[in-house]
Amino acid sequence: MKNYLKNFSFPYKTSILIFSAVMIFLPIVLQNFLDYKNIIDTKPYLFKLILLIPSLLSAIGFIYCTLGYHFQILHGDELKLKIHLESLNIAFTATLVFLFTLIFVFLNFAPLMLNYILVILAVIAIIAYVLGAEFVKEKYE
Numbered sequence: 606m607k608n609y610l611k612n613f614s615f616p617y618k619t620s621i622l623i624f625s626a627v628m629i630f631l632p633i634v635l636q637n638f639l640d641y642k643n644i645i646d647t648k649p650y651l652f653k654l655i656l657l658i659p660s661l662l663s664a665i666g667f668i669y670c671t672l673g674y675h676f677q678i679l680h681g682d683e684l685k686l687k688i689h690l691e692s693l694n695i696a697f698t699a700t701l702v703f704l705f706t707l708i709f710v711f712l713n714f715a716p717l718m719l720n721y722i723l724v725i726l727a728v729i730a731i732i733a734y735v736l737g738a739e740f741v742k743e744k745y746e
Contacts, residue, residue, distance in 0.1 A: 615673030625666030631659040689743045695737030700730045 631654060644652045678689045704726055711718045 613676075615669065615676060616672040618670050618677075621666045622670045625663040625670065628659040628663035628666065632656050656681050684745060688738060691741045692734050692737035695740070696734035699733035699737075700726055703729045725744065 635655065639655075641652070644655070678686060704722075707722055707725060708719075711722065
């Protein structure tokens with residue numbers, strides 16, 4: 606069993622990632638087709654299931670893909686690992702800078718936007734990682 610888990614290659618990462626992204630936004634799409642106000646008033650447990658099931662499936666998919674990409678990078682060559690670590694360093698630094706900037710701006714000018722700070726920071730972190738990876742790859746070419 607231990608050897609099987611050690612050699613597990615996490616197949617279908619890209620398709621599971623796309624499926625997870627679709628599932629996380631499924632309740633928003635279903636809102637156009639279902640009468641949400643009526644469901645919330647008459648059957649609140651059904652409304653909770655409509656939100657719970659797609660979000661649970663997407664969370665499981667995102668965790669699977671994260672582990673898959675993590676082990677793929679660890680089992681890769683040393684240059685890819687170094688590029689990944691430097692990209693993470695750039696993304697972490699950029700995310701922290703934007704976190705403090707957004708907290709300052711939102712506290713003073715738009716306090717209601719503090720509710721969305723995690724979503725904004727997640728997008729910033731992803732973009733910073735992708736850009737960081739491209740800049741680091743150019744550095745090592």
